[in-house]
Amino acid sequence: MNEIEMLRAARPEVHDPASEVLDAALVRVLNDAEPSARRRLARRSPRGRILLAGGLGAVAAAGVGLVPVLSGKGAAPANAAVELRLAAAAVRAAPEPTVKPSQWVYIETKVRGVPGQGVMWAPGEDADTPRPTTSFDIRSWYPAIGGAILKCPPIPKEPKVCGPAVASTLVQQVNGREIRLALFPNSSGWDPDDQAFVRKLPTDAGALLKRVYSYADRKAGWQGFDRDQEAVEAIADLMDGHVSQALRAALYDALSRVPGVRMDRNAVDNAGRRGLGFSRTGHGETVQIIVARGTYRYLGDKVTAVKDHPGGVKAGTVLRWSAQLRVAVVDKARQLPS
Template identity: 30%
Template sequence: MTDRTSGPDRAEHGELARLLPAPAERDLPPGRHLHHKDTLMRLIDQDGDRATARSHPRLLRSAVLLPAVGLALGGVLLTMLAVAGRDSAPPPPTAGTGSEAMAPRGAAVLLDRIASAAGKKGGQTVTDEQFVYVRTLQTGNEGEFGGPLKLTEPSEREIWITQESGPVVDEGLIHQDGSYLPLVVGVPDGETPVGHPAGLNRPTYTWLASLPTDPDVLLRRLTSEITRDQDARDTPAEDRDRAQDAFDTIGELLRETVMPPRTAAALYKAAAKIPGVTVDPVAVDAAGRHGIGVARDDTRAGWRTTWIFDSTTLEYLGERSHLIRDTSMGKKGDLLGTSAVLERAVVNALREKPSSETASTTT
């Protein structure tokens, strides 16, 4: 095929070509801290010993009914520290997320190749009675609330998430640190639990498959749902950043789901339209696997989040976040958290492990 690029575009393609191998010719093998801020602070007041089941600085989940156990899983502490560790620097101007304000060309080219690889995978049929199973390796945090981070060694976590489309309270199950903990969504204790249907806060395979595949339309859809969610919680204007929220939302959707190929491709192409997205040529996940990263700096919070991909297959490997300036959590460069997806599958029951035929592994 004739190369029709010239000038700066040719140079950018050449730079990316040095980072990545030639694309494979065969099919490949198989977020947001603001959403939890108000809920977490209420839960801190209600019961300091309760625990949530997510493990990342920013979470895209509905309010969590916390299991009554004496464990403090790393996710809630890391989330609380991330919220408390914000410096007082003024937020940057809100950036648009339309096609007129795209990521730098290098990141856009990389994301386009990742989208192409993701779109070649085979889809599947998933019923309401089934569960998405994801096995990850991730770090936790044992630091005191509001104080310096104290990361644990990476440990495995298994999660089973119901694919039921209707409103549910019992979303699934988590196996971590030798314990099985129910994953329950709704309002905090003391009020009547209200479940949530499939949607942005509970992304089932069927709901993901229903999303528009035009990246511009998809990005507008995500931005609209994020804004509606923030409006419902009366999130102050100064706590909103459309570009960062969109990046975090896409990252959350990628993390613990089985993704329909067309939706995955559209999400990566939508991410290419978010300003401030860059390429990290060397990134390492929680399992020590080296890959190439797609990153964005949250300048208000003071950290960078990087999605990590296998540099050969362009398979999603995991994520890592680190500080980009000194904060109450630690020094510039300190690791906030890291994860690695080891296995994904659709299974028929809670606690069921996938067979070798159904599992998608990234080892």
């Protein structure tokens, strides 16, 4: 007889605790546990919920109500937070691939959306293009060593611009057409496309979230500023690139601490793959990060308008929908993974 059955026999008038209540308690345990204990609990969450149920039932019998949200200033609703903590534990335990400075990071994505709203314009197109491209097959090669942000000498009279001879380059093929982009310094100090920047981000979730909010706060003067939505968008941008297992785990953990993040167990990426969706609504749109069930591999993102946007874009329109099909390390630009 397990604890649930013992509780039923002793107090048959007490209903079983709801799954949301159990999830909330598990999140509190995960928050309070030491990191090593937290990982052990996270890996065996179904069993952990059963063990916790007896204590929760006793609280319920005493007439104490439990609210399925985290304590403190706020965090993701309990079911989303629990799943994100499990994702962090699973990713943290996965092997870390080795990347040499001379190598390149290859990322293959499939994206569609509204140009100028959720996606960039296709090469050679702009707002005056009668029928702009809305679907993109993108192959990108990023230098593993990263951009030359810290070592880039300024051009005379242009202190914030690097000379093309020393700037790293991003090689990209969009719908079969190749473009080369210089990776110049980002004046905001936040550049997910630069591997040198990404490698320096903290892998402690608390420190990372503090850094994310610090970046978000630079937009505090903007109309309709939503600090937590800015944080989710910054995390989504990082998820979309090549990051270490340790940093990806910290991103999941950090996302679990952002208020308003919700989970959809039947999310679909732009390639039709089903997974878990973690989303938040703000700035007139819902941003959803989609990951694979079980492995928690990043699959893509989806941005949907929840109100009318400029240019005749109606509420409900998908502004951006992506699928990250492949991420690999190769020895040179334009090389495809084997």
